[in-house]
Amino acid sequence: MPRHRRPAARAAAVLGAAAAAVAAALLVPGAAAAAPAASYLRLAHLSPDTPTVDVYVTSVSDPAASFTVPGVGYGAVSPYRSVEAGTYTVSMRPAGAPASSPPVISTTVQATAGTAHTVAGVGMSSTLGLAVLDDSLTVxxxxxxxxxxxxxxxxxxxxxxxxxxxxxxxxxxxxxxxxxxxxxxxxxxxxxxxxxxxxxxxxxxxxxxxxxxxxxxxxxxxxxxxxxxxxxxxATVVPVGGVETGFGGAAGPSAGFAAGIAAAVAALVLASGTFLLRRSGSRTR
CATH class of the missing domain: 2.60.40 (Immunoglobulin-like)
Structure with a gap:
């Protein structure tokens, strides 16, 4: 190959290697940072004569991970929410009551990785209790x-x-x-x-x-x-209503998005390589 074609060929090779690296990073499972192991919490109001409540879920170790589910009435069962493993306090207050007011009832939940729990208000209002139910993830x-x-x-x-x-x-x-x-x-x-x-x-x-x-x-x-x-x-033992449905949690790029980016990179490399080779060829004439 004439010497004046080598820079173009080398440039095309470098671009090709870069495209392959980008595509691999986007398409190979596990390329994104692994998310911490999750636990799942679901809330339920199962007390027939207890009025609508606001439910507060407070992380003992990380207040920023706390959340509130307002306006929960009898018969309501929330979707699951993905939470990091740790200790949580679940409290019920009358709907619209200030967050600083004393809760009607509260309990503590120990959420461990790979488990799911339903925290339910049960019984009549005079004997209201919060039951922490262990939900099965066994197929x-x-x-x-x-x-x-x-x-x-x-x-x-x-x-x-x-x-x-x-x-x-x-x-x-x-x-x-x-x-x-x-x-x-x-x-x-x-x-x-x-x-x-x-x-x-x-x-x-x-x-x-x-x-x-x-x-x-x-x-x-x-x-x-x-x-x-x-x-x-x-077999994935992920509760329905968990991360996939958007009720909490975060996900990496989707397969379709990653494939689209990889295709765009490949097209750019092809166009750049073609341009360089044509330019090199024109110099020989």
């Missing part, structure tokens, strides 16, 4: 979902829950209590909720594979209603 066996029952209904202070004609998912579940998780078959089904001396109430339920659920019984307009909340799903 159920193939062909099953995993379900627990939370009874927040005073209409049925003690109930049996299960499909018609099948084994009960939970028996004698008292108001204000939560059962353990149980593996159950998949698919849409009718859930029967029955109490002693009362005709059972039929409620629709649909369950997906590899998913964990909380079935919450609540009072709605004087009748029994059921809420089905997905606690976790799949």
């Amino acid at each position: 159920p066996p193939a062909g099953n979902a995993s379900v627990r029952v939370i009874n927040a209904s005073v209409a049925v202070p003690q109930v049996d829950v299960g499909p018609p004609g099948g084994p009960a998912w939970a028996s004698a579940v008292k108001f204000g209590t939560t059962t353990g998780y149980r593996d159950v078959p998949l698919g849409a089904t009718t859930l029967q909720v029955g109490a002693a001396g009362q005709a059972p109430v039929s409620l629709p339920v649909s369950l997906d594979a590899s998913s964990v659920y909380s079935v919450i019984l609540v009072d709605k307009a004087g009748t029994l209603d059921t809420q089905v909340h997905r606690d976790s799903t799949g």
